[in-house]
Amino acid sequence: MACAKDVSRPAVAIAVDDHMAVPVLNLKAQYAGIRSRIDEAVRTVLESGHFVLGPNVAALEEELGAFLGVTKAVTMASGTDALHLSLRALGVGPGDLVLIPAFTFVATATAVSYVGARPVFVDIEAKTFNVDPDRVRDYLAEKAPGPRPDGRLKAMIPVHLYGQPADMEPLLALARSHGVALIEDAAQAIGAMYHGKRVGGLGDVGCFSFYPTKNLGAMGDGGLATTQDQALGDHLLRLRVYGGRQRYLHEELGFNSRLDEIQAAVLRVKLGFLGEWTARRHAIAARYRAGLAGLGLTVPLERTDSTHVYHQFTIRVPDRDAVRGRMAERGVQTAVYYPLPLHLQPLYRELGYGTGDFPEAERAAREVLCLPMYPELTDAQVDEVVEACRRSL
Numbered sequence: 001m002a003c004a005k006d007v008s009r010p011a012v013a014i015a016v017d018d019h020m021a022v023p024v025l026n027l028k029a030q031y032a033g034i035r036s037r038i039d040e041a042v043r044t045v046l047e048s049g050h051f052v053l054g055p056n057v058a059a060l061e062e063e064l065g066a067f068l069g070v071t072k073a074v075t076m077a078s079g080t081d082a083l084h085l086s087l088r089a090l091g092v093g094p095g096d097l098v099l100i101p102a103f104t105f106v107a108t109a110t111a112v113s114y115v116g117a118r119p120v121f122v123d124i125e126a127k128t129f130n131v132d133p134d135r136v137r138d139y140l141a142e143k144a145p146g147p148r149p150d151g152r153l154k155a156m157i158p159v160h161l162y163g164q165p166a167d168m169e170p171l172l173a174l175a176r177s178h179g180v181a182l183i184e185d186a187a188q189a190i191g192a193m194y195h196g197k198r199v200g201g202l203g204d205v206g207c208f209s210f211y212p213t214k215n216l217g218a219m220g221d222g223g224l225a226t227t228q229d230q231a232l233g234d235h236l237l238r239l240r241v242y243g244g245r246q247r248y249l250h251e252e253l254g255f256n257s258r259l260d261e262i263q264a265a266v267l268r269v270k271l272g273f274l275g276e277w278t279a280r281r282h283a284i285a286a287r288y289r290a291g292l293a294g295l296g297l298t299v300p301l302e303r304t305d306s307t308h309v310y311h312q313f314t315i316r317v318p319d320r321d322a323v324r325g326r327m328a329e330r331g332v333q334t335a336v337y338y339p340l341p342l343h344l345q346p347l348y349r350e351l352g353y354g355t356g357d358f359p360e361a362e363r364a365a366r367e368v369l370c371l372p373m374y375p376e377l378t379d380a381q382v383d384e385v386v387e388a389c390r391r392s393l
């Protein structure tokens, strides 16, 4: 029976087509590989009768804190909440300005809007798709579009897009010299390293997402905020449960952003596989690189001072949409993260930006093509993607 598309429901982030020879993602295959461990972990929670902020959440926070090398790891209901509550914990509020890349997922910007602050967009580097420290410098020198900093600039949120760390050293130096906080949006980059340290522990706060498609994904929503500052970590703990130190005594406006025990138990199982899965992502990336060599495509840059965790393997294709369509005809599903930069989103129309303000972000939105990338891909499937790409150019 044909099923009419329900346009009253907003589109989900990803529509996996299981009928493709190579779908863009395959979470069923991931579950099949670890089914007994997941089932056991979930059953144990169900039998415990303890469903929210219980022993699995506490253990997960310890384990993630140790893995990421941070003083405090605070789980939350989503990565978006982690960004939102981090901004609040850092005191960012109405009238403040927050620098973010023009090319990222919308949540980086909406978190800024949630606290009443204004996102200020900055262009990205062509080679990494991450915020360009030189363009941040231009903005601070009032040589780039956007409102003048005028003491209202309170924070910057570089994003480690696609799993590749942003260039943190110059960004941290700029943040420190201008007295602004730095929040890492590490939603896509768990485990990635920059100058020998894991992302999420480099700035004032690090924010991660456990959305199911992420490298470490829950079976529902989840997020994490990390910090090296104990007091800030304690503040985040309060913000996620109604803003009090003591039960039924509320000192500030807090939220309900708790992670549940089932998600925590699932994440603990999956955290045990993350190293293996990331290694497989690297092997797939190397196979893509070898297979696509000589086709005139731009493949992801591998920086020598950091490690990419390949949440996405994103290539640039000038005639992107046509190539994408031809690859789909050959049974290979791809994705476009993201087709419209933030400064051109209807949501931010009133900020007054226009086409041409951030040329690299606009070019990225036209050219990026994300190939299937998940540990369960077989070498044969990777070769199929390469072949489809080669024949579709």
Ligand SMILES: Cc1ncc(COP(=O)(O)O)c(C=O)c1O
Residues within 6 Å of the ligand: 078, 079, 080, 081, 104, 105, 107, 108, 159, 185, 187, 188, 208, 209, 210, 211, 221, 222, 223
């Ligand atoms: C760069 C980036 N920031 C923030 C988020 C928000 O995370 P969540 O979906 O868990 O709220 C995501 C993922 O969805 C993301 O990719």
